[in-house]
Amino acid sequence: MYLKNTLLTVNKNGLYCAAGDFYIDPWRGVDRAVVTHGHSDHARPGSRLYLSCKKSELILKERLGNRISLQTADYNSPVVINGVTVSFHPAGHIPGSAQVRVEHRGEIWVVSGDYKLEDDGLSDPFEPVKCHAFITESTFGAPVYHWEPxxxxxxxxxxxxxxxxxxxxxxxxxxxxxxxxxxxxxxxxxxxxxxxxxxxxxxxxxxxxxxxxxxxxxxxxxxxxxxxxxxxxxxxxxxxxxxxxxxxxxxxxxxxxxxxxxxxxxxxxxxxxxxxTLSDHADWPGLLKAIKATGAHRIYATHGYTELLTRWLLDSGYDASVLPSPYTGRE
Missing domain, CATH: 3.40.50.10890 (Rossmann fold)
Structure with a gap:
């Protein structure tokens, strides 16, 4: 179900913040793109302006070309876009990966991008971010997925x-x-x-x-x-x-x-x-732990086993729904 009349919505280009007039990990080129990390299903070419975590700068330029117009910010360093406050927070997925925190008029949303909870000793470890609404990936959102150390x-x-x-x-x-x-x-x-x-x-x-x-x-x-x-x-x-x-x-x-x-x-x-078996995504217990740590009641599942994770969350008392995406989740 598409988001409507909320801080973040979905249109033909992807996840959009109308108040700030920017997209997060858009599906195609847009005017302003906020990017969680350098994988090709999140960092798409063709946008006029990009904003990313500082630690992802060189990786994005390797992916998208040195000539892109790219603004960066350190983790936990807010950037204001048309009155909307945006900040990046470690996701633990790959080097430079980030969750995106969006705040406007007291309402806080967090877009997870891809993430994992196990500290791999390379990427900055995942940090839970308190919010009202959490958009979580669900690449391995099924109970069968439990990672070995x-x-x-x-x-x-x-x-x-x-x-x-x-x-x-x-x-x-x-x-x-x-x-x-x-x-x-x-x-x-x-x-x-x-x-x-x-x-x-x-x-x-x-x-x-x-x-x-x-x-x-x-x-x-x-x-x-x-x-x-x-x-x-x-x-x-x-x-x-x-x-x-x-x-x-x-x-x-x-x-x-x-x-x-x-x-x-x-x-x-x-x-x-x-x-x-080695993944840079959270397994089933990791997803549930991360969701709980945000304190959010509204949860939107995207990229992967969205229906299964959403049903479990609904049964557990969350206000949960599927966020459509052309991507099913990748390794």
Whole structure:
């Protein structure tokens, strides 16, 4: 159900604040866009003006181009847009990710963007923000999703890599170029062997470091140089043109790492011999904990298992509804 006559509404361009005349994570180019983070389903090209968290500045320019008109603000530093107060607050999703707090005439809304509660040691940890209305993502908004502690996941990945290394194989793991790859680089045991990454990951690594985040070293892959990849770990986005690289690897063993891998059917459909469950989104308990911490009674679920989460919230006494979005939630 669409929001109407409220501080934030939805129109053909996305989530809109009429009082301030700006959009939050618009679906297409608009006059003024407030952006929660650098993933492509939230940071869309074509807007005249952008506003983001300072720590996301270089990442957004890598995504959208250096010539965008971008204003930034530190976490917890209010910006006034046409009488509406906007501020960014850590979301814990990826480096530079933020929730957006919107206040006007005593009414406070918070747009979560994407978030997770587990501190990954890289991104600024999630901070709950008190509000009257909370728009929450629900990528993994189903009771089946309960994450293991990340240390156990890293232990499993390192064990898989170590076994491959002893057999002289190249370990190839598919991970999103922004967020998951950097988290994995820091979680891997660098004593096992060399770690390489696709140029798309390497480019994001540089922007993440320049933004002030601590990231371990990782060697960019090169098609120009011959390398011996036996025993190495290679991090590569699945959507990349990877065939040229794969031909250079010795007896490659590949794996997929994602929150979706918690479901057996998804593991089988990935077509990979190995799969690991690690997500940059909140699991079911994390979503419920975050929602409760806001103190909000009005909750709007978007991006993911919206109907299921909304039904649970309604049964629990919240005023909850689904906020339509062209995106279903991604890893």
């Amino acid at each position: 990340q240390e156990k996941v890293y232990e499993a990945v390192n064990g898989w890599w170590s076994r491959n290394c002893m057999q002289g194989k190249t370990s190839v793991i598919y991970a999103y170029s922004l967020g998951k790859s950097q988290r994995l680089i820091n979680g891997l045991d660098h004593a096992i062997g060399r770690i390489y990454c696709h140029p798309a990951v390497a480019s994001m690594n540089e922007r993440v470091r320049q933004s002030g985040f601590t990231l371990k070293e990782c060697t960019p892959l090169s098609l120009k140089e011959e390398q011996d990849y036996r025993g190495a770990m290679v991090i590569i986005p699945q959507s990349s043109g990877i065939s040229e690289y794969m031909r250079r690897f010795t007896a490659p063993e590949d794996a997929y790492i994602s929150g979706w891998m918690q479901i057996k059917k998804m593991r089988k459909s990935s077509g990979r011999p190995a799969a690991f």
